Amino acid sequence: MTKPPLTLYLAAPRGFCAGVDRAIKIVEMALEKWGAPVYVRHEIVHNKYVVDALRDQGAVFVEELDECPDDRPVIFSAHGVPKAVPAAAARREMVYVDATCPLVSKVHIEAERHHSNGLQMVMIGHAGHPETVGTMGQLPEGEVILVETPEDVATITPRDPEKLAFITQTTLSVDDTADVVAALQARFPAIIGPHKEDICYATTNRQEAVKAMATKTSAMLVIGAPNSSNSRRLVEVGAKTGCTYAQLVQRATDIDWRALDGIDSIGITAGASAPEVLINEVIDAFKARYDVTEEIVETAVENVEFKVPRVLRQPA
CATH class of the missing domain: 3.40.1010.20 (4-hydroxy-3-methylbut-2-enyl diphosphate reductase, catalytic domain)
Structure with a gap:
């Protein structure tokens, strides 16, 4: 027929992308260097096929650090983790490797720089997404306000409207994010944006x-x-x-x-x-x-x- x-x-x-490629290599090289099992906090990247393949090689995926033994290496996923996670691993004297995408790390550094300059952060991102959780966890509680939509911008009450900066999750829709940024700039004209767009x-x-x-x-x-x-x-x-x-x-x-x-x-x-x-x-x-x-x-x-x-x- x-x-x-x-x-x-x-x-x-x-x-x-380069960040995903690097994260997968990190797990593979860790298994080669230290042997199985190597623990990975959260899915290294969001793909079942990739995660299953690494699991077959000896990676053990967990959601929290307290599920990992002290004597085995642990890897933090490409999405990034709150500062409290590597701090806890260091206290336990664990061997850990941070597979956070360098472009996510750039946003973390940006948030810390603005915070050290006395600015409160507004993060455009999806609530509960590991990257958003990790980025918000770089600063003390209350220092990052999360918004998802232009409508959210109207509901937030920053500490000082004149001392604000915004950052974004790296995987958002470019067009949707532009709408949220426009809403932020309209309501808070003094808000500071990134030197270069955060969306990767x-x-x-x-x-x-x-x-x-x-x-x-x-x-x-x-x-x-x-x-x-x-x-x-x-x-x-x-x-x-x-x-x-x-x-x-x-x-x-x-x-x-x-x-x-x-x-x-x-x-x-x-x-x-x-x-x-x-x-x-x-x-x-x-x-x-x-x-x-x-x-x-x-x-x-x-x-x-x-x-x-x-x-x-x-x-x-």
Whole structure:
């Protein structure tokens, strides 16, 4: 039987970013250096396939430090942790490695600098997300006010409206964040923003590629985990830019083929913590059902690389 034709638009860049790549390497190198088990506080990155693969190699994933024994190494996830966590590990004389993405660490440093200058922080982020929890945990309680939407800005009561600065989670929607920033600046004209935008290059690049892809097709799949902030933002950006069908899938088995019945084109992208093997799996699933023509939609070229911590580059 003849397969129906389908144009597959592939976003570039897509998938792993430098921070995710570094975090995974840190776990692998820690296992190589110290042997199993190595404990990891929180999922190293938000992707089940990646976490399961590392678990198979001997990584043990826990939610809190008190679940870790004193005599085994522990790694802090790419999302960052409150200051109290490494302090507790140091008190217990644990070996620990911080896999926080350097671009998240940059936001932590920024928050501390503003705090030391007597400013109260407003953080634009998602309540309960590990990155937000980690960033807010860099400063004493009450020093960071969290807002998610422009509407939230109207409800906050800072200590001194003239002494404010704002920071953001690195994985937000660029356009949605701009709306919140505009609301902050309208209500607090003296508020200080970051020298360079906090939303990371990878998040921005993947959203731009989705916008370009959305002009070519009305259907889009984002490969990523349901708890991955940057993946969920890609779905939202696709829907807002004109994709009438924009869905998040973890892998090929999650594709709703009935919903795609009759399509002649579709865009494919992946969140920053989704490995290329899952992207290829989805492409192969389409090739099994359609006569596929692939087109790359490239909006940026990424060549960023982050070094792993020195402790892992030294012999055991």
